[in-house]
Amino acid sequence: MKNVIVFAHGAARYAIELRWVREVSTLGHITPVPRSQEEIAGVVNFHGAIVPVLKIASLDGDRPARTGDAAVLIEVEGARAAIRIDNVHSVCTLDDAEDGLGLANPAGGDSIPLLDPPALIRDAIAASQRLSTASAMP
């Protein structure tokens, strides 16, 4: 059994397992980070700490995150990031059978994709390291 938080993003629905979610909040001023990896929309002040805002192509294809958007703060092994959302749709429990394959949309229709925060964070870190080595080359 897994608890997931389902949020709305435009007309779409996405889900994140609750254990990665720390907070749902409003994004403050987003400071762009020049020359950063594509996965990063910028950084925000989150209770005095600097937190990157993740850009997820499948979610943000329509428009980038903006100040004042709602966001979920996720944390994986000490690495934190914010993901823009439109609003929280619901919190529900998943059977293990549904694990990783997306869950059935309670409202009917297509199944709701389950985001994988550890993979998102891992990919973003790997991308920053690629940038770092690339710039070290003459």
Added chain:
Amino acid sequence: MSADDSHDGFDAEEAKMLRSFFRDEAHDHLEGITRRLLHASKATLDAAAVAELMRATHTLKGSAATVGLQTVSDCAHAIEDTFQHIRSGEVPWTGAIADQLIEVVDTLRDIVDATEDREKSHNLVEQLMRQMGAISSGAMPEPAPAPPAKPPPRAEPKRRATRETEQQPQVLRIDAGRIDRLMNSVGELVFDRTRIERGMGDMRRLVRDLSKTRQSLRDELEPTRGAAPEIAERLTELEGELAQHIAQLARSTSSLVEDAEALRQTTVAIQKGLTAVRMASVRKLFERLGKSLRAIARAAGKRVELYTSGEDTEFDKLVGDQVFDPLLQILRNAIAHGIEDEDEREALGKPPTGQIRMSARQEAEAVFIQVQDDGMGIDPGALRQRAIDSGAWTQERASTATEDELLRAIFEPGLSTRAETDSLAGRGVGLDAVRDTIARLGGDVTVASTRGQGTTFTLQLPITTAISQALLFKIHGSVYAVPNVHVVETSFIEASSPVMPRHLRRADEIVPLVVLQEVLGAPTPTDARRVPAVVIDYAGKRLAVTCDRVIGPREIVVKSLGPLLSALPLFAGGTISGSGKVQLILDTAALVRLAHPETPPQPSTDRFSKVVDPRPDAGRVLVADDSRAVRETLSRMLAGAGFVVDLAENGARALEMLSETPYAALVTDIEMPKLDGFGLLEKIRADASLSKLPAIVISSRTARANRDRAKMLGATRFIPKPVTRKKLLSALKEIVD
């Protein structure tokens, strides 16, 4: 266990005190033992030395038991036994045994420090027993840890550990993350306060505006008195009420100002308190380095003695963690390139064992760590050749370089006095990485060397990385910061054409110009004829970067960008502005790499610009005032006129800064904590090197007596508060010219 029982009679405070005495004493003994083991010749250990070693371990055993640290006592007992076996010849004396014993003593040192941590202490005791087992079985300590040859000396370490934990005075072990979160909350508090202060400014303006409105009302009222006396009378009443309300508002505002000041002081106190919690002495750092040094020396087949001093010097634990690798690299270099072989040393009339001295001391807001070896020193000739051979320098540049410049060059990538790859010093990071790490921390590293006598590396480190002085500037709507310590000046560049030049001509040098807008993907200035620029000096390399607008110096709280962004080379971290926005801190080392790629630029084919400074020779000015608002105001005024500004919150701090950095002028308040403006003037006039420093005194105490006293003490100018930009700049212009 009578020692333990009698120990129970002490209360927690007494126990804490006694154990802290014991720890100091134990460290002295253990250091003595290590020294003696290092001194002992490879072939023999004379009877007197063994006796001395046994005496020291015996004393340690006794005093540990007295303060109830039975585990420590048992370990000391086991070591004493081994010395006994060496004396009787059961364990043969060799250089390897000496090294193994040194490691055992190191472990015991850790046990002495870890008595509060049950699990750690238990693991360390096991480690020590493994090491002891290896000695008695004649095995080499590494690589595979042998199973304990002996059971722990007493079969009840667990119970002991519990007792010791229970008896420990109240020491809290706190996760560093918790402290960081508290620090963040205090940071928030600072921003809240800034917002309140801004609100108070608005209220003051409102009082002023209302007073003006009231005055207009009176003026308008006058002519109507004759025409409509009744209305005039009613209006006069209302005007009186308005006056009362204004007065009340003014009073409330003033008391709010006082409250905000109290809030400021409390915030500062919490910030300082939290910083103090994160402080740790350099002892642990030195001990870790000492251990590694012995392993390195052993691997290189060299004998080295390490002398340390100033172990009680404290700095932020985070700084300590980050300087370990750089210091280790410096030690590796000392062993690989500095300390000569034994035969060579003897031929030179040096003691056969190399000596390395590591010292720490605090000066003002910085900690200095020095690593000094008595080896062969750095050969400038070899370095010169190496610079040419590696292609890093042209023949011309190398032949005209001074010794100082050559020495600084050892921090450049790919430069080392030995051509062959060296398994010892070539491993991991080079000296260029050492310099970069130190700079990232907001510090500096310098080297001095005397041929044949040795080399000294000096690291200047901030006590805490949390707060630092930075210069802020704006590009395309975003604010960026660079460490103020690397800023030489801010100025404007002027090019003869609208095309951005790539070099900048300063008084007697040409420096590369980095158009930062391009680097950051922002629109480049459309007209290059007057663009603000910041001149930066980093590890002896100059460069200038352009920006849209210089904001001025600020005290900033440095924060990490987190694991997702920390690998990015361009940024060293971030900070949060008064309005809560994230501002990025540029990494000076990365900027230098942009400006100084491996091949030296060919300036002769390039277009030049020249510095047009609104104030020729605008220099560095120190502002001392205990009010942050005043400091910020003055620094803006001065930075706008091209001065580089440093800030001090009291006279004592100002005096320290004056002794460290040359300034073109001082601007000081009179009433300040610790050392007031009069005291500061007195001190600088008494100091030969500062007696001529132009000093402007600013004060709201404008009485004749104060002005006279300031003048008598050597103030160059006196400006009454509030200070206007015009008064300040014209006073500075007069005196600096």
